[in-house]
Every structure is written in structure tokens, then in C-alpha cells.
Amino acid sequence: MRSKVDTFLKFCEYFVTIRLLTFVWRLCLRRGFQWCGGANTWAVVTGSTDGIGLEYARQLAGKGYNLLLISRNPNKLSKVKEDIEFKYMCSVRVLALDFSRSDIYDTIEEEFKRLDQMNQEIHVLVNNVGIVYPNERPEYMTKIPNLSKFIESIINVNINACTRLTALVLPRMVAKGRGAIINLSSASALYPIPLLSLYSATKVYIDYFSRALHEEYKSKGIVIQCVIPCYVSTNMSYNMDTNLFVPSPPVYVNSALKTVGKESRTAGYFPHRLVSYLYYWGAVWSEILGINFLSKFNYFRLKTIRNRINTKQETKETLGLTQAEEVVAVDMDLTSE
Known part of the structure; x- marks a missing residue:
């Protein structure tokens, strides 16, 4: 023994x-990826008005790239465009499109063709756009409001957007013999996440799609990277307080960009790599023991969060709070358990 x-x-x-x-x-x-920012090179970033996507846009502009930003909110896009052009002295084009729709890609292709006609090169694509569950809250699948519509939306945003944009950009990169496609997945792809089952599954797709495509095209000079972040302090994570394991978007993206060309699949940030190792060994021991304790742990954790949110919502409804009164109630901790 x-x-x-x-x-x-x-x-x-x-x-x-x-x-x-x-x-x-x-x-x-x-050796890492050779950034080629300049007057004739462009980076395309989706979901680029907040959080990680916005920070990718800023830092790529800092490397000298012109930007094509694609997001849903025209007002936010206009402000981001103005801020980046002023700070980085680069050209910024914007497209206000809703990725939950499937009829937007002709418009995107037309914009790409305009860049082609001006002898401009798309050198970097960041597929960042994504959605979680309604109100960013864990939920049983059958209890998601407007389930059929939501299924269509999350597949369109989290899967189709990445796939269709990659299909539009990749031939252009192959023709030039260079380029980078950065696809944002999530730590939710590392192991099944009950109460976020649809979201988790879409992020697994991004992981496998990226890794397989990288093998297909690395010999042609194209880098395709899957980025798998854990918690980052963004709107999607309720703007959690930053700490060693919850970085701000600038800290996270600065770290992640250093891995492009070095890792085709990356946590992007060293403390997140440690968390990924824990998930990896948890998965190994789950297989050995035949007990899916990571899924059970995640189910218990998210069920607790769900119940807490529901309790707060019920308290607000009981008190009959208006939106303005709700702010006061939160400050006075009336809605906490």
C-alpha cells in the first residue's frame, strides 16, 4: 500500500x-504575438461599451490600432468613440447592432468591405459580446422568463456572434497570412454549472470552437485564442470589490494581452490560472470517485445566491418600494437578510 x-x-x-x-x-x-497597430490596421471588438470589451478596445487603441466597435447601445458607443479618439488619437468606427438578432451580419460584412476598399486590414478580432441570465441571476431553466425567446437570444449572442464574425474575418486574415482572433469564454466552461446551465454550455462551445480552429489555422500565421476568465469586477459580476482574485478590467486585460501568441487557451491572469487548476483537479477526482462534487458545490452556491435574491425581491414587494425608495432601502440595509 x-x-x-x-x-x-x-x-x-x-x-x-x-x-x-x-x-x-x-x-x-x-515569442508572443506581433502587434502591428498603425494607420492601416484595425481591431474589431464586440460588446465594447463596458467591462472587459471596453478595456480590450482601449488597450488595443493604445497599441496603435484603429477600432471598429460593435455593440447594441448607440449612446454608449458614441461616448466610447469620442473618449478613445480623444485619448489615443486613432480612428474609431461604430456599429450599433443587436447580436440577439440573426439578420445583422450583412451590415457587418458591408462595413468590412468598406475597409477593404480603403486598403485597411483587420488584424485583430475580439469576440467579447455575451449575455448571462435575465438580471444576471441564477435560475432553474424552466423558470426563466420567456424561455423560448431567451434560448434563441443566448445562442445568437454567445455562440452565433463569435462563429459568424470569425467566419467573416478569418478569410481576410488568411489572405494576409497574419492576424489574431480572441474569443472570450468563461470559467463556467470548465465544469457544468447548475442554475446557469445554458450560459455554461454556450461558453463550452466557445472553448472547443477556439481550440479546434487554432489547430486548423496556426500554420497559416493566424492566432486564435480562447480566454477563460474567472470573476472580473464588471457589471456582469455586480461590480464586485477588486482583490487579488477579482481584478479590475484594466488589470485583467493587460495581463491577458501578454498571453496572445503564447497560449491558445488561457485564464489570462495568474490568480485565475490557480482557480482553473483547482477546477481541473476537482474534475479529475470527480471522475476517479464517481462523484460530481464540483457540480454539487456550484449548485449549492448558486442556489443560495438565488434564494437570497428572491428574498430581497420579496421584501421589496412587501414593502411596496418604488425605485427611488429602493435605493434608500439598500443604503439602510432594509433589503438584506
Whole structure:
């Protein structure tokens, strides 16, 4: 029995050593992506008016790229365009389109053709746009409001948008023999997430799609990267307080951009890499023991969050709070458990 334990510990030692050496080689010694920002090169960013998408836009502008920003809200797009053009002295074009619709891609292709006609090159695509559940709250699938419409929307936004834009941009990059496509997935893709089942499943698609496509096109000079963040302090995560494991968008994106060309699949940020390892080993032991304890843990955690949100909502309804009164109630902690 002792010999088996020693063998297992030795295996773990070798595994950790190999992983550390691989990590050092990829991030410290391997050559990264060659950014080519300039007057004739463009980066396309979706979901670019808030959070991670906005920060990708800003930092790519900082690398000298002109920007084509595609998001739903025209007012936000106009403000972002004005701010980035003023700060980074680059050209910014915007398209106000709703990715939950499937009839928008002719409009996007027409915009790409206009850039082609001006001898402009799309060198970077960031597929960031995505939605979670209504009001960003965990829910049982059958209790999601307007379920059929929501299923169509989350597939259109989280899957079709990435796939269709990649299909439009990739031939242009292949013709030039260079380019980078950065697809934003989520830590929800690392293991099934009950009460976010649809969202989790769409992010798995992004992961597999990106990794497979990278193998297809890396020999042609194209980098295709899947980014798998954990919590980042954005509207989608209720603007959580930042700490070591919950970075701000500028910190996260600055770190993630350094991995482009070095890792085809990345957590983007070292503390998130540690969390990903925990998920990985949790999945391994779940298979060994035949107990899906990560799914059970996530179900318990999200069920608790769901119940807390429902309790707060019921309290507000009981008190008959208006929206203005609700702000006061939150400040006075009337709506907390």
C-alpha cells in the first residue's frame, strides 16, 4: 500500500514539475504575438461599451490600432468613440447592432468591405459580446422568463456572434497570412454549472470552437485564442470589490494581452490560472470517485445566491418600494437578510 502511495506522490511531483516548466517556457521564453497597430490596421471588438470589451478596445487603441466597435447601445458607443479618439488619437468606427438578432451580419460584412476598399486590414478580432441570465441571476431553466425567446437570444449572442464574425474575418486574415482572433469564454466552461446551465454550455462551445480552429489555422500565421476568465469586477459580476482574485478590467486585460501568441487557451491572469487548476483537479477526482462534487458545490452556491435574491425581491414587494425608495432601502440595509 505504501509503495502505491509513494508512486502516486512521485507522479504528482513529476506532473507539477512539467506543468511549471511548460508555464515558464510559454509565458517567459516563447515569442508572443506581433502587434502591428498603425494607420492601416484595425481591431474589431464586440460588446465594447463596458467591462472587459471596453478595456480590450482601449488597450488595443493604445497599441496603435484603429477600432471598429460593435455593440447594441448607440449612446454608449458614441461616448466610447469620442473618449478613445480623444485619448489615443486613432480612428474609431461604430456599429450599433443587436447580436440577439440573426439578420445583422450583412451590415457587418458591408462595413468590412468598406475597409477593404480603403486598403485597411483587420488584424485583430475580439469576440467579447455575451449575455448571462435575465438580471444576471441564477435560475432553474424552466423558470426563466420567456424561455423560448431567451434560448434563441443566448445562442445568437454567445455562440452565433463569435462563429459568424470569425467566419467573416478569418478569410481576410488568411489572405494576409497574419492576424489574431480572441474569443472570450468563461470559467463556467470548465465544469457544468447548475442554475446557469445554458450560459455554461454556450461558453463550452466557445472553448472547443477556439481550440479546434487554432489547430486548423496556426500554420497559416493566424492566432486564435480562447480566454477563460474567472470573476472580473464588471457589471456582469455586480461590480464586485477588486482583490487579488477579482481584478479590475484594466488589470485583467493587460495581463491577458501578454498571453496572445503564447497560449491558445488561457485564464489570462495568474490568480485565475490557480482557480482553473483547482477546477481541473476537482474534475479529475470527480471522475476517479464517481462523484460530481464540483457540480454539487456550484449548485449549492448558486442556489443560495438565488434564494437570497428572491428574498430581497420579496421584501421589496412587501414593502411596496418604488425605485427611488429602493435605493434608500439598500443604503439602510432594509433589503438584506
